[in-house]
Amino acid sequence: MNAVSPSRAGWALVLPLVAFIVIAFLAPIATMLLRSVHDPEIADLMPRTRQTLARWDGIGVPQMATEAVTADLREASATNQIGRLAQRLNRERNGLRVLIDVTARHLEREPDTKLSRIDPGWSDPALWQILARVTSPWTGQHLLNALDLTVTPDGAMVRQEEARRLYVDLFLRTAWVAALVTLICALLGYPYAYAYAMAAAGPSLRALLLFLVLLPFWTSLLVRATAWIVLLQRRGVINEGLLAAGLIGETGRLDLIYNMTGTIIVMVHVLLPFFVLPLYSVMAGLPTSYVRASASLGAHPVRTFARVYLPLTYPGVAAGGLLVFILSLGYYVTPALVGGRTGQLISNQIAFHMQRSLNWGLAAALGTLLLLAVLLLALTLPRLAERGGLRA
Amino acid sequence: MLMKVTSALAPSGNGIQAEALVLRRVDKTYDGVSKVVDALDLDVHPGEFLTILGPSGSGKTSLLMMLAGFEAPSAGTIEIGGRDVSRLPPYKRNIGMVFQHYALFPHLTVGENLAYPLQARGWRKSDIAERVDWALQLIHLDGMQDRRPAQLSGGQQQRIAVARALIYRPQLVLMDEPLGALDKQLREQMQDEIVRIHRELRPTIVYVTHDQSEALSLSDRVAVFEAGRIAQIGTPSELYEQPGTAFVAGFIGENNRITGSVIAVTTEFCHVRCADGAIVEARNIADVRIGDRVNLAVRPERLRPTQAGDGSSVEVEVADITYLGEVSRVRCRMRDGTEIIWKLPNCGQSERPNRGATIALGFSREDARAFAA
Ligand SMILES: Nc1ncnc2c1ncn2[C@@H]1O[C@H](COP(=O)(O)OP(=O)(O)OP(=O)(O)O)[C@@H](O)[C@H]1O
Ligand SMILES: [Mg+2]
Numbered sequence: 001m002n003a004v005s006p007s008r009a010g011w012a013l014v015l016p017l018v019a020f021i022v023i024a025f026l027a028p029i030a031t032m033l034l035r036s037v038h039d040p041e042i043a044d045l046m047p048r049t050r051q052t053l054a055r056w057d058g059i060g061v062p063q064m065a066t067e068a069v070t071a072d073l074r075e076a077s078a079t080n081q082i083g084r085l086a087q088r089l090n091r092e093r094n095g096l097r098v099l100i101d102v103t104a105r106h107l108e109r110e111p112d113t114k115l116s117r118i119d120p121g122w123s124d125p126a127l128w129q130i131l132a133r134v135t136s137p138w139t140g141q142h143l144l145n146a147l148d149l150t151v152t153p154d155g156a157m158v159r160q161e162e163a164r165r166l167y168v169d170l171f172l173r174t175a176w177v178a179a180l181v182t183l184i185c186a187l188l189g190y191p192y193a194y195a196y197a198m199a200a201a202g203p204s205l206r207a208l209l210l211f212l213v214l215l216p217f218w219t220s221l222l223v224r225a226t227a228w229i230v231l232l233q234r235r236g237v238i239n240e241g242l243l244a245a246g247l248i249g250e251t252g253r254l255d256l257i258y259n260m261t262g263t264i265i266v267m268v269h270v271l272l273p274f275f276v277l278p279l280y281s282v283m284a285g286l287p288t289s290y291v292r293a294s295a296s297l298g299a300h301p302v303r304t305f306a307r308v309y310l311p312l313t314y315p316g317v318a319a320g321g322l323l324v325f326i327l328s329l330g331y332y333v334t335p336a337l338v339g340g341r342t343g344q345l346i347s348n349q350i351a352f353h354m355q356r357s358l359n360w361g362l363a364a365a366l367g368t369l370l371l372l373a374v375l376l377l378a379l380t381l382p383r384l385a386e387r388g389g390l391r392a
Numbered sequence: 393m394l395m396k397v398t399s400a401l402a403p404s405g406n407g408i409q410a411e412a413l414v415l416r417r418v419d420k421t422y423d424g425v426s427k428v429v430d431a432l433d434l435d436v437h438p439g440e441f442l443t444i445l446g447p448s449g450s451g452k453t454s455l456l457m458m459l460a461g462f463e464a465p466s467a468g469t470i471e472i473g474g475r476d477v478s479r480l481p482p483y484k485r486n487i488g489m490v491f492q493h494y495a496l497f498p499h500l501t502v503g504e505n506l507a508y509p510l511q512a513r514g515w516r517k518s519d520i521a522e523r524v525d526w527a528l529q530l531i532h533l534d535g536m537q538d539r540r541p542a543q544l545s546g547g548q549q550q551r552i553a554v555a556r557a558l559i560y561r562p563q564l565v566l567m568d569e570p571l572g573a574l575d576k577q578l579r580e581q582m583q584d585e586i587v588r589i590h591r592e593l594r595p596t597i598v599y600v601t602h603d604q605s606e607a608l609s610l611s612d613r614v615a616v617f618e619a620g621r622i623a624q625i626g627t628p629s630e631l632y633e634q635p636g637t638a639f640v641a642g643f644i645g646e647n648n649r650i651t652g653s654v655i656a657v658t659t660e661f662c663h664v665r666c667a668d669g670a671i672v673e674a675r676n677i678a679d680v681r682i683g684d685r686v687n688l689a690v691r692p693e694r695l696r697p698t699q700a701g702d703g704s705s706v707e708v709e710v711a712d713i714t715y716l717g718e719v720s721r722v723r724c725r726m727r728d729g730t731e732i733i734w735k736l737p738n739c740g741q742s743e744r745p746n747r748g749a750t751i752a753l754g755f756s757r758e759d760a761r762a763f764a765a
Contacts, residue, residue, distance in 0.1 A: 289495040295482040296460055296489035296566075297509035297556065304483075307508070311499045 029371070036146075036364035040137040045085045046072040050135035058132065060125055066115050069131075074111060077104045091359065092130050092141075095121075142365035167349070167366065171373075174346040177260070178328035181267045182275075185324050186317060188268070189275040193316070196276075197283035213273050221270065225337040228266045232256035232338075258340030266334045271327055275320035282316030322381055326374050346370060410474030412438045412564055412596035413459070418468035420454050420620075428454045430620035432468070436564075439594040445607040446617025447643070452600045455617075456568050459598065461485050473563045483512075488557030488565040488595070492572045494549045496541040502528075502552055503537030509560045527555040530589065547578045551585065558595060567599045571606065583610055604644055608632065616640050636677065638763040641689035648695075648732050650688040650706065651765060654680050661757055664688060668727040672704035674760035685765040690755050692735040693719070697745070698754030705754035708732050710745045720744060724753070 043050045048068035056062045076082045082104045090097035099121045106118045115122040133139070133151075144150060148165040149157055159165065196209045216224065231237045234253045242248045256262060290312060294304040332347035339348070346366060353363035413436035420429035428451040436442045444452045457463040458470060461482035470478045477485050488509075496505050506527050510520045528534045531551040541549055550570060557565050570586075571579045587610060590597060601607055607614045608628040615625040616639075623643075624636045635641035642649065655671070656663040662676040664686055674688050698705050708724035711731075715738075722734040722745065734753055736744065745751055 287493070287495070289491045289493060290497060292460075292462055292482070293489065293491060293495035293497070294508070295462075296485075296487060297512060298483050298486065298560070299508070299512040300483055303512060308497055312497075 032364045036368040039361045043137040053132040142361040146365040181328045182325045185275040193279040260343040262338040263335045263343035271324045274323045278319040279316035414471040419466045441597045441612045443599045443607040443611040443614045450617040451620040488562040490567040490570040492569045494553040527559045647689040673757040674762040678764045686762040692733040694759040695734045695753045700752040705752045
């Protein structure tokens with residue numbers, strides 16, 4: 001007999017999965033969390049400025065740093081990094097791109113000109129404060145941006161100017177859409193699961209109901225989105241049908257897709273099984289004796305449903321609802337395909353910053369906030385439900 | 393309108409109170425072929441404790457489900473308190489029901505569970521509170537109303553379930569193996585409790601069990617079920633002393649079964665030649681004729697040692713003896729191999745036979761009953 005201790009064997013068995021989770025899941029998330037507060041891009045491009053400004057007391061214009069800036073800009077031009085640096089600094093304040101470009105070009109021609117001669121902008125203490133902030137590799141800037149906040153030159157935290165506020169609204173809109181999708185799923189899914197759980201439904205109807213729930217799982221997301229486009233577009237099946245039935249006129253065609261309506265319709269369709277299946281498993285596990293006891297005690301079926309059946313199936317509603325809500329918060333594909341311009345959610349904005357604007361720090365900050373929100377929900381909601389006496 | 397008048401008059405109609413429960417030719421079939429309940433007639437008197445006793449699958453639960461209204465009878469009528477309820481949904485029948493696994497609502501407290509049927513009947517809050525207190529006192533669980541069922545022991549839960557079924561004083565209380573989930577000691581305790589509550593409140597109870605000792609100790613009358621029919625209905629002692637069929641004789645208590653054929657018949661008795669040749673006398677229950685093959689049923693405790701040839705007796709060899717405390721159980725074999733159990737009271741000086749010894753066991757003709765084989 002080969003003596004392998006059971007716990008050692010247990011570890012060996014879970015090791016592949018643990019390794020996979022660490023590599024494919026924990027490590028990327030940790031990187032993302034880090035990236036939302038750690039941004040060494042500017043610090044790497046301006047190493048001398050960073051060193052000098054780290055010692056600066058933050059008052060006035062630091063004469064000691066002008067040489068460092070000059071040296072850093074000259075090196076950046078030499079290594080063709082000025083474009084990147086200018087674009088990156090412009091994100092901190094509009095107009096900095098021009099300032100950097102102009103200064104760098106001037107320095108190429110006359111390397112020893114004083115900065116304040118090249119452009120009066122260099123005499124502005126606020127500029128130097130920005131530089132001091134962005135040359136530090138640790139930054140709360142992305143998180144602030146993600147919350148539509150900014151720091152004034154004197155260090156106070158205020159809301160962004162009206163036109164630049166974007167993300168808080170988008171977060172709220174995403175939460176609202178998620179709540180709406182969850183509510184619609186509950187309204188459609190509860191009766192559905194109930195019909196399925198009722199023994200009276202008969203075996204053939206049951207098989208059909210289960211098939212209909214599982215069907216979406218067997219069909220590609222893309223195919224389903226396309227099918228919805230065929231149905232919902234302005235010249236789609238539904239509009240043509242309504243037109244033919246005389247319910248709407250040619251000018252009254254409904255905008256059912258490429259907007260928030262489309263996003264919600266298709267998300268409900270995609271997420272409905274996630275509501276129905278946990279609910280159904282709770283319903284199926286509920287002994288019939290509770291409902292029978294209620295009837296035998298003289299309760300009308302409506303009372304039986306409201307006071308006994310519904311409360312006893314709350315855990316299923318909570319599980320399904322939480323699942324749908326959390327999945328909706330991070331939903332990306334469907335809004336991207338059928339959401340048009342107005343039907344976009346926070347994930348689409350994250351994707352935009354990852355793929356187009358290449359502002360990975362902001363994307364990471366938005367992702368971090370989303371992750372925190374989801375974690376908070378996942379941890380508190382089940383407990384709230386339990387405190388409310390909703391355990392079976 | 394009219395129905396109300398007749399039902400109000402019915403109980404006092406001709407001076408006799410309506411039966412609590414009347415079944416007339418009730419059939420139940422699930423598959424349209426086999427009858428799970430077969431042309432059943434049954435009358436239960438008000439205040440009576442009637443037990444339905446029968447082997448597994450004999451249709452006891454099916455009967456109860458029809459009484460409660462969860463299953464419709466395939467044919468026949470069911471009347472509760474003089475009112476035809478055959479087509480009435482459960483919640484309109486005004487019955488109480490106790491389930492095997494209690495079926496207390498887990499999300500409600502004990503007090504809320506007890507109040508539930510009263511709320512369903514639209515009682516006022518103050519009346520409900522008063523009645524819940526009364527019910528808790530009845531089952532000696534005062535002060536427990538804020539607990540959840542999960543925080544109670546099995547026996548306490550079952551008492552709550554009984555109280556919940558009784559709290560609105562229904563005409564009829566149905567119990568389907570209510571003690572089936574409890575261990576033996578608790579079961580006996582609960583039996584006493586149910587008997588006490590029945591004495592105090594006198595509800596009509598139809599109680600289903602397949603435990604015969606439970607049936608005998610609890611009931612005013614017992615209906616023995618066999619394949620959807622009532623094999624015999626009567627008081628516990630009637631069933632024990634005077635089983636009407638071989639099935640009942642074998643099902644209630646222990647009975648020896650000796651086969652033989654009839655050689656002489658008088659009005660009440662008959663002479664039977666047993667398979668091993670012995671000739672014994674027995675009560676003629678089933679109207680047997682000379683030459684009929686019969687089964688004799690004799691209780692093990694009614695046997696006594698005797699001399700061979702003295703009255704009704706059979707010769708047996710002692711196979712083994714089990715000491716059980718108040719009695720010894722002696723397993724014997726007749727010459728043709730028929731097994732005979734003899735229960736011998738252990739009262740001090742009585743001497744016990746030796747294993748392997750051949751002895752004669754006698755019985756009086758009143759204690760042997762002959763059924764057609
Ligand atoms: N809903 C049903 N559908 C079809 N057949 C059923 C149904 N319920 C019971 N039966 C059948 O009816 C017969 C009687 O069942 P029932 O449950 O009434 O027996 P029981 O006397 O209560 O038995 P037990 O002591 O095991 O509880 C059984 O053969 C059973 O298979
Ligand atoms: Mg049963």
